[in-house]
Amino acid sequence: MDFSKDLSIIILAAGKGKRMKSEIPKVLHRICGQPLIYHVLKQAASLGPKNAFIIIGHKKEVVREYLDNNFPSVKAIDQDSQSGTGHAVMMARHDFPDMGKNILILSGDSPLITAGTLDSLIKLRSENDLSVSILTSITQDPAGYGRIIKDRDGKVLKIVEDIDASREEKMITEVNSSIYCFDKDHLQENIDNIDIQNSQGEYYLTDIVEMLINKGKRAETFVISDHQETRGINDRSQLSEAEDMLRQRINKKHMKNGITIHNPSSVYIEGTVQIEPDTIIEASCFLRGDTVIGKGCSIGSFSQIDNTKIGRSTIVKSSVIIDAEIGPENNIGPYSYIRPDTTTGKKVKIGAFCEVKKSSIDEGSKVPHLSYVGDTEIGTGVNIGASSVMVNYNGFSKSRTIIEDGAFIGSDTMLIAPVRIGKGAIVAAGSVITGDVPGNAMAIERAKQKNIKNGAVKYRNRKKMDREK
Numbered sequence: 085m086d087f088s089k090d091l092s093i094i095i096l097a098a099g100k101g102k103r104m105k106s107e108i109p110k111v112l113h114r115i116c117g118q119p120l121i122y123h124v125l126k127q128a129a130s131l132g133p134k135n136a137f138i139i140i141g142h143k144k145e146v147v148r149e150y151l152d153n154n155f156p157s158v159k160a161i162d163q164d165s166q167s168g169t170g171h172a173v174m175m176a177r178h179d180f181p182d183m184g185k186n187i188l189i190l191s192g193d194s195p196l197i198t199a200g201t202l203d204s205l206i207k208l209r210s211e212n213d214l215s216v217s218i219l220t221s222i223t224q225d226p227a228g229y230g231r232i233i234k235d236r237d238g239k240v241l242k243i244v245e246d247i248d249a250s251r252e253e254k255m256i257t258e259v260n261s262s263i264y265c266f267d268k269d270h271l272q273e274n275i276d277n278i279d280i281q282n283s284q285g286e287y288y289l290t291d292i293v294e295m296l297i298n299k300g301k302r303a304e305t306f307v308i309s310d311h312q313e314t315r316g317i318n319d320r321s322q323l324s325e326a327e328d329m330l331r332q333r334i335n336k337k338h339m340k341n342g343i344t345i346h347n348p349s350s351v352y353i354e355g356t357v358q359i360e361p362d363t364i365i366e367a368s369c370f371l372r373g374d375t376v377i378g379k380g381c382s383i384g385s386f387s388q389i390d391n392t393k394i395g396r397s398t399i400v401k402s403s404v405i406i407d408a409e410i411g412p413e414n415n416i417g418p419y420s421y422i423r424p425d426t427t428t429g430k431k432v433k434i435g436a437f438c439e440v441k442k443s444s445i446d447e448g449s450k451v452p453h454l455s456y457v458g459d460t461e462i463g464t465g466v467n468i469g470a471s472s473v474m475v476n477y478n479g480f481s482k483s484r485t486i487i488e489d490g491a492f493i494g495s496d497t498m499l500i501a502p503v504r505i506g507k508g509a510i511v512a513a514g515s516v517i518t519g520d521v522p523g524n525a526m527a528i529e530r531a532k533q534k535n536i537k538n539g540a541v542k543y544r545n546r547k548k549m550d551r552e553k
């Protein structure tokens with residue numbers, strides 16, 4: 085069924101979220117790298133609605149700015165006083181004429197909801213021509229939730245809020261998720277009749293259910309088996325529980341797609357990350373942002389990779405890589421730090437304890453141990469000896485180093501930028517290079533060695549005499 089013509093979405097997100105104890109509006113708190121509202125909007129958008137509205141109130145400027153930058157087609161509607169969920173929906177009344185026959189109401193603080201469930205909820209309403217289909221779940225711990233009151237035949241009568249419920253009603257385990265699909269006309273005709281006759285003096289959206297039933301209209305519940313999916317977030321521990329669930333969901337998706345994940349409960353992968361089959365992710369890895377990992381890679385434990393593209397069959401061991409592009413069949417780490425604007429070609433090695441920043445390293449080149457490569461272009465087949473530094477900063481400005489194809493840089497070399505090492509040149513170990521080295525030349529910059537005959541013996545004797553004094 086194509087809902088695009090007759091579906092509109094209203095997301096309630098004006099509430100304060102007092103229990104978060106935060107300066108940040110609740111719906112902008114993040115799980116798996118994205119705000120709560122992002123997760124809700126992503127699922128909603130995948131249903132192909134005609135339009136989407138979001139009710140904002142508390143800290144609305146900040147929420148509006150986020151929406152403008154990330155979901156510009158969603159219309160934000162102000163609710164200046166947060167007088168309840170019914171009042172929030174009333175705020176959308178001027179937009180009802182633009183809305184489709186199905187109005188899906190979602191909560192900005194229930195980020196685990198999936199499009200599949202929402203799709204079923206919408207179908208339940210439209211295929212049975214109900215006034216409203218209500219998403220519910222069964223939980224052994226219903227405290228805090230609105231309870232679904234049904235008659236003996238299982239017909240929905242009303243929803244009673246926890247705080248207004250009698251002792252018997254409190255025993256009911258079917259709870260309201262605050263997610264509904266309404267028939268637009270029935271919602272529009274009744275929304276303004278909701279009153280504040282309840283213990284909180286608020287306009288409850290839930291009251292509309294009884295109102296519709298009393299008019300002979302029909303409501304049904306769609307009970308989902310997984311109560312977790314509808315859980316709302318009210319405090320930081322629920323925030324972390326929700327993140328945990330989303331993380332598990334993401335990890336499972338990758339494993340299903342042919343990725344091996346060792347100890348997945350320790351692995352954090354954001355929803356935006358793409359991984360190709362036969363890659364292995366070891367324990368305690370963090371993969372974030374727009375990271376793309378090719379086929380058959382091995383990402384060793386304690387690696388952190390942000391916004392980085394990695395080619396196929398690359399091995400990364402316990403390293404941090406940020407905003408970089410790593411080629412295929414590379415060997416990175418252990419314990420290296422690869423910073424933004426680094427690109428590597430095929431079969432590059434960046435070994436142990438290296439730092440690379442704003443540099444390109446072409447095919448087959450190696451930086452195996454303890455080096456700093458900054459603002460540098462390295463050609464193909466270059467070897468950088470241990471403990472070498474591309475000295476890019478003079479205290480005032482940064483300069484670039486160029487090392488052409490096939491050059492060999494001996495260990496413990498300082499290349500003082502700007503400097504160019506020509507094709508096939510050799511720089512002897514321990515040199516401090518301040519000028520360009522022509523292709524195929526050998527540069528050596530160190531004091532001449534002198535060997536003192538029996539110098540070691542004389543030295544030890546002198547020390548021994550000093551001690552005996």
Ligand code: UD1
Pocket residue numbers: 096097098099100139163165166167168169170171172191192193228229230231243245259260261262287288289290316
């Ligand atoms: C609501 C439901 C309850 C359900 C529970 C599920 C009502 C009266 N109760 O209760 O039956 O079991 O959700 O989590 O609807 N909001 C506004 N403006 C307001 C008030 C709330 O936009 O004036 C938004 C909030 O930001 C939130 C959503 O509506 O996203 C739900 O509000 P909340 O106060 O959390 O409702 P609950 O008391 O949890």
Ligand code: CA
Pocket residue numbers: 193316317318
């Ligand atoms: Ca809530």
